[in-house]
Amino acid sequence: MKRTKQGDLNLPRELTVERAEGLCRDLQTVAEDGGDLIFFGNRVESADVAGLQLLVATRAMARAAERPFAIRRPSAALRDTLVLSGLGDLLEEIS
Numbered sequence: 001m002k003r004t005k006q007g008d009l010n011l012p013r014e015l016t017v018e019r020a021e022g023l024c025r026d027l028q029t030v031a032e033d034g035g036d037l038i039f040f041g042n043r044v045e046s047a048d049v050a051g052l053q054l055l056v057a058t059r060a061m062a063r064a065a066e067r068p069f070a071i072r073r074p075s076a077a078l079r080d081t082l083v084l085s086g087l088g089d090l091l092e093e094i095s
Helices: 017-032 049-064 076-084
Strands: 037-040 069-072
Touching: 017 049, 037 049, 049 069
Parallel strands: 037 069
Antiparallel strands: none
């Protein structure tokens, strides 16, 4: 995961266990760059427990570092998965 020229972070299509190791490395790199942790989720087609755990861990790291975290423009699939798993609060902006 890399920042776009505008500094955006786009979540991948698949937030799944198959991609968890690579996503974890990507999220660590992004977390270390010092920018806001504002993710765009409009491309996400599927997410499983491993993918959701990475998002929860990233939010915890952001809170500990007092950095902004938010998921903006979630796809229907991501929104539904977060809400059904009890993680709908990840969709709220945290300053």
